[in-house]
Amino acid sequence: MSASPARRQAPAARAPRVLTGTVCITRQVHFNSAHRLYNPTRSLAWNQKQYGLCTNPHWHGHNYVLEVTVQGTPDPVTGYLIDLGELKRILHRAVVDRCDHRNLNEEVPFLRGIIPSTENLVIAFWNEIAPHIKTGRLHCVRLYETPRNFAEYHGPDAT
Ligand SMILES: [Zn+2]
Numbered sequence: 001m002s003a004s005p006a007r008r009q010a011p012a013a014r015a016p017r018v019l020t021g022t023v024c025i026t027r028q029v030h031f032n033s034a035h036r037l038y039n040p041t042r043s044l045a046w047n048q049k050q051y052g053l054c055t056n057p058h059w060h061g062h063n064y065v066l067e068v069t070v071q072g073t074p075d076p077v078t079g080y081l082i083d084l085g086e087l088k089r090i091l092h093r094a095v096v097d098r099c100d101h102r103n104l105n106e107e108v109p110f111l112r113g114i115i116p117s118t119e120n121l122v123i124a125f126w127n128e129i130a131p132h133i134k135t136g137r138l139h140c141v142r143l144y145e146t147p148r149n150f151a152e153y154h155g156p157d158a159t
Contacts (some may be wrong), residue, residue, distance in 0.1 A: 018076040024139055026069040027087040031100035034059040035116040038105075059103065065144040066095060068129060072136025082135045094128040118145045122153035130155070 036059050037051040047055045054060065068091055072081045102108055104116040110128055114120050126141045144150040 016076075016079070020073065022071060022073055023081055024069045024071045025081050025084065025087075025136075026067050026140075027084050027091060028065060028067045029088065029091045029096050031064050031066070031096045032061060033064060033099050033102055033104050034061045035104040036060070037115055037117060039115060059105075062145050064099075065150075066091065066125065067140075067142040067144075068125075068138070069140040069142070070133055070136040071139035075135075082133070090129060090132040094132060095125050118143050118149065118151040122151045126153050126155060 036056065037054040038047050038057075039050075042050075068087065070082050070087065074081050098108055098110070104111050104121070111121070111124055114124065122141045122143045125143065126138065129141065130138045138155060140152055140154055142150055142152045
């Protein structure tokens, strides 16, 4: 016995319940880069005292881990604040593709002339990433230089 047309019809779609709240969502990406901490306005002795091995004129490298957090409210239709695939693409275009397997002092135009400390890098990365975040707002750029050392930046308006 076949079901009547009324039975075959899908039940009326019920809209999902919408929860309200401000959330943070984070994407992590990795890259490897060489750099040197060196202030050219100071003597070599000053740089060696200040930076130790990190001022080695023959460079050294890090396995950087970059975590970028976007804050906002989930879209009622998708449940997403931001599509993490899209955030990954933004981070690759803005940072990873330009820094991975590069010398941060010499090869990355948006870092030219700065001392590539973790502190300076999070500010520079924020400036490159922020214009591409169209849903929610950029909340935090966190960069691990080593598993124990990291810096965070919450943007120019944060106190
Ligand atoms: Zn270093």
